[in-house]
Amino acid sequence: RPLRIAAIPADGIGREVVAAGRAVLDKLQAEGRFSLQWEEFPWGSDYYAEHGRMMPEDGLEVLRGFDAIYFGAVGWPTVPDHVSLWGLRLRICQGFDQWANVRPVHFLPGVVSPLRKADDAELDWVVVRENSEGEYAGIGGRNLASRGEGAEVAIQSALFTEAGCERIMRFAFDLARTRSRRKVSSVTKSNAQQYGMVLWDDVFRRVAADYPDVETESVLVDAMAAKFVLRPEDLSVVVASNLNADILSDLGSALAGSLGLAASANLNPEGRFPSMFEPVHGSAPDIAGRGAANPVGAIGSAALMLAHLGLPEEAARIERAIEAASAAGVLTRDVGGTASTDEVTAAITARL
Numbered sequence: 001r002p003l004r005i006a007a008i009p010a011d012g013i014g015r016e017v018v019a020a021g022r023a024v025l026d027k028l029q030a031e032g033r034f035s036l037q038w039e040e041f042p043w044g045s046d047y048y049a050e051h052g053r054m055m056p057e058d059g060l061e062v063l064r065g066f067d068a069i070y071f072g073a074v075g076w077p078t079v080p081d082h083v084s085l086w087g088l089r090l091r092i093c094q095g096f097d098q099w100a101n102v103r104p105v106h107f108l109p110g111v112v113s114p115l116r117k118a119d120d121a122e123l124d125w126v127v128v129r130e131n132s133e134g135e136y137a138g139i140g141g142r143n144l145a146s147r148g149e150g151a152e153v154a155i156q157s158a159l160f161t162e163a164g165c166e167r168i169m170r171f172a173f174d175l176a177r178t179r180s181r182r183k184v185s186s187v188t189k190s191n192a193q194q195y196g197m198v199l200w201d202d203v204f205r206r207v208a209a210d211y212p213d214v215e216t217e218s219v220l221v222d223a224m225a226a227k228f229v230l231r232p233e234d235l236s237v238v239v240a241s242n243l244n245a246d247i248l249s250d251l252g253s254a255l256a257g258s259l260g261l262a263a264s265a266n267l268n269p270e271g272r273f274p275s276m277f278e279p280v281h282g283s284a285p286d287i288a289g290r291g292a293a294n295p296v297g298a299i300g301s302a303a304l305m306l307a308h309l310g311l312p313e314e315a316a317r318i319e320r321a322i323e324a325a326s327a328a329g330v331l332t333r334d335v336g337g338t339a340s341t342d343e344v345t346a347a348i349t350a351r352l
């Protein structure tokens, strides 16, 4: 049966890179080993201008019947960023309990990276982000009216549950067991945030005891930011809370060469709801509409989607085609080349 995929390009370069990813997938499916049935949804900031919301009220019901969601990026200067993000991307992530956000980071041949000290240098991590609670639980409020000017108070609380911590850690440890370097680094700021993050550390120690074959470390987030730069070879799986992993994964992809390279999967590992695949980057209004967006993060996300849908060989072919096009020097400007989005996409498609 065909795999049903919901495409949500949304805003800015999200549209350009989703078109790129679809082109690659459509070329692969033309070989006949699998088939995709696409439906595209025009949700995002333009939709908001017309309807006063980012997606229809029953949007999640509509998406529920799909095998996967292929997402671009959301956010445009016409809508406040917290409204657009919560109205679409976070609504889907939280509504579908996509509690594991997987963000691989690695070097690409031909790409100059600030970290690549030698041609044969290796960088190969996965940031595993807790994607359902933590600092993005949406708990808090603003005291807008009741105080005088200059006296407003706002509270933004983080939520950590033992169950939420445990499931993301088991996910990280299971992932580490599939990798050549079996190591999990846990990131917190538990010296300063003394409740939720200390619970996180406690659960990490308890779960780690079930995986004696996996090396572990606990690192404070500020030190981990430095470690990303100074000792990247010492990392394999990095597990962190929603906010910390959000920041670290942008840092990681920039260190690998560009934010435009990074792919991600928002997984509901139980398979009760569809999972969502998207590049790590945002809608990049500064370069949108110019054919300058690097499509590699989105195309890599398409590969993650195929792997999730039970097509690991096809996924690996996309990965190899990305590497081959990159090694051949077909690169967008953000990674030092001159090629357009379409040229990079065509180069990858040709190397499948």
Ligand code: NAI
Binding pocket: 013, 017, 072, 073, 074, 075, 076, 077, 081, 085, 089, 259, 260, 261, 278, 279, 280, 281, 282, 283, 284, 285, 286, 287, 292, 293, 294, 295, 297, 332, 334
């Ligand atoms: P951004 O990721 O859109 O851009 C940051 C910088 O990286 C920009 O200079 C941009 O040109 C560059 N960049 C990003 N992706 C690139 C690509 N594929 N190729 C080449 N260069 C690329 O982050 P920014 O500027 O902070 O946010 C812009 C909008 O995107 C905001 O509305 C924000 O809320 C939204 N956003 C949405 C996300 C999502 O939908 N998952 C994630 C992050 C931001």
Ligand code: MG
Binding pocket: 246, 247, 250, 280
């Ligand atoms: Mg981010």
